[in-house]
Amino acid sequence: MKRKLLQIFKFAFLLIMIYSFKTASAQSETDSLGAEVTTLKDKVFGLEERLTTSDGDLSKLTKIKLSGYIQAQYQHLEAPNVYPSSVFSVRRARIKFTYEPVSGVTFVLQPDLIPGNITLKDAYAVANDKWFKTFSLWVGKFNRPNYEVEYSSSNREVPERSRMIRAIYPDERAIGAKLEIAPPNIPLKVQLALFNGNDGISISTPAYNFGTGKWDNTSTVGQNTDFDNYKDFMGRVTYGFKFGNLGGMSVGAHGYYGQIKANSKDALKSDYTYDQSFDKIDKGVPKQWVGLESQIYLDLLGGLAIKGEYIFGVNSTPGYYVSSGSVALPTTSVLKSDTLTITSTTLKSNNYAPAISRNFSGYYVYLNKNIGKKNQVAVRYDYYNPNTKLAADEIGTAKYDAKVPDVVTSDKIYSGSDPVICTNTITKTTTSNKLSSGTADIPYGTLTLAYSYYYNDNIKFMLGYEMPMNEKVGVVDANGVGNVKTDYTVNGVPGTMYYNEKINQNTLTLRVQVKF
Amino acid sequence: MKKMKNIKMTLGILVIALLGMAFMPAPKKITVKGSDTMVILSQKWAEVYMKTNTDVAIQVTGGGSGTGISALINGSTDICNSSRPLKQSEMDKLKERYNTYGIEIPCAKDGITVFLHETNPVKELSVSQLGKIFAGTIKNWKEVGGPDTDIKLYGRENSSGTYVFFKDNVVKADYAANCQTLPGTAAVVNAVKNDKFGIGYGGAAYAAGVKHCLVKKDDKSTAYEPTPENIKAGTYPITRYLYMYLTNRPTGDIKKFVDWILGPEGQKLVVEVGYFPVK
Numbered sequence: 001m002k003r004k005l006l007q008i009f010k011f012a013f014l015l016i017m018i019y020s021f022k023t024a025s026a027q028s029e030t031d032s033l034g035a036e037v038t039t040l041k042d043k044v045f046g047l048e049e050r051l052t053t054s055d056g057d058l059s060k061l062t063k064i065k066l067s068g069y070i071q072a073q074y075q076h077l078e079a080p081n082v083y084p085s086s087v088f089s090v091r092r093a094r095i096k097f098t099y100e101p102v103s104g105v106t107f108v109l110q111p112d113l114i115p116g117n118i119t120l121k122d123a124y125a126v127a128n129d130k131w132f133k134t135f136s137l138w139v140g141k142f143n144r145p146n147y148e149v150e151y152s153s154s155n156r157e158v159p160e161r162s163r164m165i166r167a168i169y170p171d172e173r174a175i176g177a178k179l180e181i182a183p184p185n186i187p188l189k190v191q192l193a194l195f196n197g198n199d200g201i202s203i204s205t206p207a208y209n210f211g212t213g214k215w216d217n218t219s220t221v222g223q224n225t226d227f228d229n230y231k232d233f234m235g236r237v238t239y240g241f242k243f244g245n246l247g248g249m250s251v252g253a254h255g256y257y258g259q260i261k262a263n264s265k266d267a268l269k270s271d272y273t274y275d276q277s278f279d280k281i282d283k284g285v286p287k288q289w290v291g292l293e294s295q296i297y298l299d300l301l302g303g304l305a306i307k308g309e310y311i312f313g314v315n316s317t318p319g320y321y322v323s324s325g326s327v328a329l330p331t332t333s334v335l336k337s338d339t340l341t342i343t344s345t346t347l348k349s350n351n352y353a354p355a356i357s358r359n360f361s362g363y364y365v366y367l368n369k370n371i372g373k374k375n376q377v378a379v380r381y382d383y384y385n386p387n388t389k390l391a392a393d394e395i396g397t398a399k400y401d402a403k404v405p406d407v408v409t410s411d412k413i414y415s416g417s418d419p420v421i422c423t424n425t426i427t428k429t430t431t432s433n434k435l436s437s438g439t440a441d442i443p444y445g446t447l448t449l450a451y452s453y454y455y456n457d458n459i460k461f462m463l464g465y466e467m468p469m470n471e472k473v474g475v476v477d478a479n480g481v482g483n484v485k486t487d488y489t490v491n492g493v494p495g496t497m498y499y500n501e502k503i504n505q506n507t508l509t510l511r512v513q514v515k516f
Numbered sequence: 517m518k519k520m521k522n523i524k525m526t527l528g529i530l531v532i533a534l535l536g537m538a539f540m541p542a543p544k545k546i547t548v549k550g551s552d553t554m555v556i557l558s559q560k561w562a563e564v565y566m567k568t569n570t571d572v573a574i575q576v577t578g579g580g581s582g583t584g585i586s587a588l589i590n591g592s593t594d595i596c597n598s599s600r601p602l603k604q605s606e607m608d609k610l611k612e613r614y615n616t617y618g619i620e621i622p623c624a625k626d627g628i629t630v631f632l633h634e635t636n637p638v639k640e641l642s643v644s645q646l647g648k649i650f651a652g653t654i655k656n657w658k659e660v661g662g663p664d665t666d667i668k669l670y671g672r673e674n675s676s677g678t679y680v681f682f683k684d685n686v687v688k689a690d691y692a693a694n695c696q697t698l699p700g701t702a703a704v705v706n707a708v709k710n711d712k713f714g715i716g717y718g719g720a721a722y723a724a725g726v727k728h729c730l731v732k733k734d735d736k737s738t739a740y741e742p743t744p745e746n747i748k749a750g751t752y753p754i755t756r757y758l759y760m761y762l763t764n765r766p767t768g769d770i771k772k773f774v775d776w777i778l779g780p781e782g783q784k785l786v787v788e789v790g791y792f793p794v795k
Contacts, residue, residue: 103690155612303615373591457590
């Protein structure tokens, strides 16, 4: 019995030993697993931390957007005064940087990197109201509020904007501030802007010295520098309608109300007569016009658009300095009554042009048709009459000449006694202050045909043919020679274009556009 | 000799089969891209439609409403699914590229559901409270009657129409920086399911396994659950249409597919997937 008990005790002891060993072993496995889990956990936390840092860096980068396009083209120009007439060029090469540091505030920079002519097209900041989501304030250099101006060149269906828009809104952009009102869920947009007003034009500025009553010197004001204290106001209102799934239309109007410093003692009306109401050099001459616009979109076997705008008003060109010259005549000596007079004469000439305010009108109409997803044809006719107050036969005849009398000064210095020497310095200044009607007053109608092929979202090919047609203007003399003309020299051969005839100024453009 | 004959016969059959295949009309392909909210519904439509229209191949991909709209503008999809209406800027891009306003087809109705963990004591929130929570103004559950714990936010990526719709109609400001963005509503549901103090939003179709938060229009209004009845009746405050967009009026196979979606069969699938029919 004792032996049996001893055996049971031994067996139980053995079991306990085995169990203890197994438990110890399991404990050790659990410990090692726990350590591994802790290591993994640390690694995950580490990765999470790194991911959070990377996310932070990445979110900063996502606030910067980069877009742009390049337009490379071949052109054949048919105008007789152009050489070379067959050219490859980069028409536009733009990169647009958009930075949105916080929701609703955007900064935009857009340089145009054309080889040899790098310019800054856009540089503006936009602040959107976050409460009503209706108002936005723009400051800087940006597009003037007009349909064709704001319509991006990368989307336009023909190579260039219409002649009228290029004339009244040179360079498209202006420096100033704009308030945009676009209530959500209402297809209404109101734009109110204030600009310097001389954007896109360069003006030669003779400085008028009020002390001496003379014009002293000249400098040129570029488009990015203000030229006067006058600020120009622009407003545009558009409203959209939808015709269900058939399409829709937008109607709108825009107005320009501004002035520009005359920069001249004289100002002319549209018919080249003197403006009696004008009295001083820093008085403003008007830049005031109104435009009506509409765009109709129809889904007729693919998109079809008819878009047009009519603008009329008064546009002014400031007076400007044209040129000056100085010629020294041979010195003369005359001995009379014991006095030797040595006379040196200098002929000086100053040429100025007065300011002029021209009444103008013009319009453009586009007809665009999409064929499938890749093809688009466009026809545009635009008309621009830069001076509605002159009939065709008055262009070249109407002119202004201020007939400024010559000014002669004589400065005599005497020296010696036998004979007395008199040094006489004579300066004869001739001032011309005149302006003649001419090529700047010729009305043009331009027909443009274009075909675009969208190879994909990024690449577009365009074939465009622009046919500007001048109106026949001026009068023809007995020899059949017109009085409105442009003289030119191409490769040493002189030529003249007479505007009493239609002049071929057509341009063929083959353009490739890459957009990103 | 017989073997040779068999080989010739086999070759002949093979040539005829190959020629037959060459002249067989290729299956017409329709591409559908956009809203992640709509991707399951759209796949279901495609799957069922292709069973009876074997000559049509419909390819459905998600990516978000914004991605779909971009694809529509750049011409890489025939149909764009979007859980939000087109923005004016997007419509302008369509006008610039295709000379059309685009075609908008509302094809289903949806209520944006706010998901809470099953154990969260908070039952209802007003639209304004939700806005403040997702904007980061309200940071602790205590502020809306819950435990004294930080609120964990889960939302969609900014390419999502749900993200935009919720931001425009509920948050009305920028999302809080700590709102974790996830690809698809299913991921949002999953995240809230695993986070006791989480809150997320998404389409009703994905609402399995979490608690629906009752939503009231303002503090004085009654709170409603996003049930089919409440969404249909418009009493649930965060409802929206789901859209299909095309560049032009549909023709041919695309028109047939769109008509089928708007017809009884397509709308029946809308209900099956968990959304609400437009008619």
